[in-house]
Amino acid sequence: MTTALDPAIRADAEEAMLHLRVGTSTRVLVGVCGAGAVVMALAWSHTTWPALVVWYGVMLLSQAARIWSEVHAAQRSSGRPLKQRLNWAGWSALMSGLVQAASLAFFPSEDGFEQALHTLILLVMSTGAVVYTAGHPRTYYPYMAPILLSLTLAWWTVSDAASERPELALGFGALLVVYAINLLGYARDTWAMFVNAAAMRHHEAMQNQRLAAAVKAAEAASHAKTRFLAAASHDLRQPIHTIALLAGVLKLRHRNDASTEAVTLLDSVVQSLSHQLDDLLDISKLDAGVVKVAAQPLSLPRFLHRRLDEVSNEARAKGLALQLRADQELSVFTDPNLLERVLRNLLDNAVKFTAQGGVTLTLQQEGEQALIKVSDTGNGIPPEQQREVFQEFVQLHNPERDRSMGMGLGLSIVDRLCRLLEIDLQLHSQPGQGATFALRLPLLVRSSSAVQQAPTQPLPPTLDLDVLVVDDEIMVRQATAWLLSEIGCRCQVAEDRASALDAVRTRRPDVALVDYRLRGGDDGIAVVQALREQIPGLPAAIVSGDIGPEQLQAVESAGLRLLHKPLSPRLLQTELHLAMGQRADTHEST
């Protein structure tokens, strides 16, 4: 097995064997020293002690040399080539073997029991060494050969001398030869297993390497795709846009010409091409994972209104009725651009595939969720095809595959976008009874809360505004004034309607924050109206701790923003920024 071996695997196995010896080094030392001590004790009574001490000293020295060579010289960190390190291991094994075999010099003087014990010790040592060398031939043989050869010779020698039963000693010597041969076979098998394990490790490492390379290649491909998309979305569309311009030029030049028809057709061809390219790029971008979600608070009714406006021309041309049912002021936290794309696709589809009747866009609250429904009175989608329509290039009502109706990417884009935005998308439809696409998004805190639409730009660090605070509680007035000064505003305070009107006569505020419940049954909305009689169009917001649905309605119908207590600097900043819009910036620059 070892002959046909990949040199790299053999080297791995040999490296592992050398490493194995570091871990076992101390254990071997304990064993050898113990065994040496026993041998010394056995021979003590018959032998002159200096010879024993010298032998034991030499053995300790040889062990020290062995440990040094195993732990340092034979390791990869020594920087020596593998072959040289294997030689080190071999020589150190030979030295240990010779020193231990030398103990047999005391053997002839021992009695029968002592000889048996001595033999047992040496056999255990040479057998155990298979484990410590993993049976590696060039390391194991130099160790076991001197011991077993000397041991065999020792037994044969004592049989010649004063043995009572020489044939027994001779036979035992022969048995030792057989044992040695078996041990060699055992060592070879062990080494083969060891190499086999190394081969498996090697294979695994190669596999991992290949896997890592594949992952790297995939990443590179993904980057390439992203780069391509970036380039494509920026550059690929330019020629098409230019053609549109040129079509415009032609239209202007040949105003009453017969070519007008051709130019009009050219224009619609270019439009179709442009939309199809946009769709393809969208799909690829979504699949490549380069579309990032930029979520922000979004007030839905106005947003939905705009979406419906976008298809109104087309709907009117087809004689379809458009309806918006969005009476509740609901806000969500999502990416407006991507949600816009979702609704645009759904509404475009609804209008495109509805011949008569109309399209309805509905917004309602459902528990903690906002439910947006796009319903049409078109042909509907049979249940068995309701899954299929979300796949790419599937168009149900276009069997002729008229490409001017697009490529059938609309709903697959919707599906991907909804997954990206974590919107629950459902389709309800019966053939002949139209279709309804339902989108469910988690609501943003309370409806009509203060944070309906955060500015797209980061807030300026400070606002330089004159703010009028009207509140009947002195603690609240002071706290609010303090908050306002935190964000860089100046503040006037008033406790009721009269003092508020007084205050604005002397200094004109940029914005007013008025508590909903004021002293003497007066309410904030009325105070704002009174203030606006003096300063028309004064930006104002109502502040309230607790407010019922009726009052909420009143604040909304007065067209005022509502701020919930407790106020935070951040909330105030957002609100004032919203209330003032760009004016805050221009103040800043003065």
Add this chain to the structure above:
Amino acid sequence: MRALIVDDHSMFCDGLKLLLQTLGAASEVATCTNSEQALEQVQALHWDLVLLDWNLGEGSVGGAQLIGQIVALQPDSRVVVISADASTQRVHAAVEAGAVGFVPKEASADLLIDAIRITSHGGIYLPTSVLDRPDHRSTPQPIVQMSDPGPGPASIQEAYPRLTPRQIDVLVCAVRGQSNKLIARALGISDGTVKQHLNAVYRELGVNSRTEAVYRLAHQGLKVF
């Protein structure tokens, strides 16, 4: 009228130039393909209209930053953004940065002609989809039609006869993206006076900010020069 086209695709520049010339809207049209050239041009010569591609390619200054630089160098220019991405957010960012119009690079010749005609005649063109409705809670009304392209945009004076000529001057400057300081310097009045004028104008228009004013004027199809 002198128009400067800034777009990193020279092909598109040439097409747009041809369209402007065919419309007879501009007496002189120059093109450049990067922000450095654009700033050089703006510094050296006076341009009534700067048609600016929002995205000038990777690694180039563009978008809001470039609009700001152009307005600072040439306060009398009207910057109109041209972009393939005409999302509400993008339009809002452009107007907030000082753009007086936003033309989507959409592939419809009629729309482009309209948009270029309106902007070259001093109007504000914004995509209809981003125009605000005063009352968003009613049922949909007929879609806003961009002002009839025939006679061209009406003047602010006609639409808001109660505004004084000085207030209109201030409004036009503000709409072009100039800061109060710049307006004050240009008109030789104090910052405080500019502020007062603007407050009065915003009240008259029923808006709260410059950005809203731009949307409002676009909505009404009014001229801003």
